[in-house]
Amino acid sequence: MAAPRKATKKRRSTTKSAPKGKRPVGRPTTYDPKYCEEMVTYCKQGFSLTGFAGHIGVSRETITQWGRVHPEFSLAVSRAKAAAGQAWEARAIIVGSGAGGPGAGGMIQFALKNLAGDDWVDRQEVQTNGTVTNINVETTQEQFDAMARRLLKEV
Numbered sequence: 001m002a003a004p005r006k007a008t009k010k011r012r013s014t015t016k017s018a019p020k021g022k023r024p025v026g027r028p029t030t031y032d033p034k035y036c037e038e039m040v041t042y043c044k045q046g047f048s049l050t051g052f053a054g055h056i057g058v059s060r061e062t063i064t065q066w067g068r069v070h071p072e073f074s075l076a077v078s079r080a081k082a083a084a085g086q087a088w089e090a091r092a093i094i095v096g097s098g099a100g101g102p103g104a105g106g107m108i109q110f111a112l113k114n115l116a117g118d119d120w121v122d123r124q125e126v127q128t129n130g131t132v133t134n135i136n137v138e139t140t141q142e143q144f145d146a147m148a149r150r151l152l153k154e155v
Helices: 037-043 049-054 058-068 071-096 104-115 140-152
Strands: none
Touching: 037 049, 037 071, 049 058, 049 071, 058 071, 071 104
């Protein structure tokens, strides 16, 4: 009976440059510069980066990796996100004018918050007036009543 194999951590392989005359290490990348414009065009229809990744047969993580390695692809990612946001804003205008079925408004809201979150976010503004003091949570009822009487006298 053979001894069980020791589990090894899986390494993420990417092609690394090799010294002259030697072959590169790792699996070759499937990146193609044509993906920059293809991604922007695809996302103009309202699709996400994940949708584009599925369209070309790679994972969403691969899209992120390509953006880290290829500056032109990173710029295309930003343009694609903006294009997807614009597509959903156009749909919002149509739905806002009375078109669209049940749930259309909620779907558009969800898409815009996720695809164009910098511009489409629920904002909450909190203002405080006066002084905030800490109260010991181990205060007895008598101590609390005494503090309350003191505070009421100050008002």
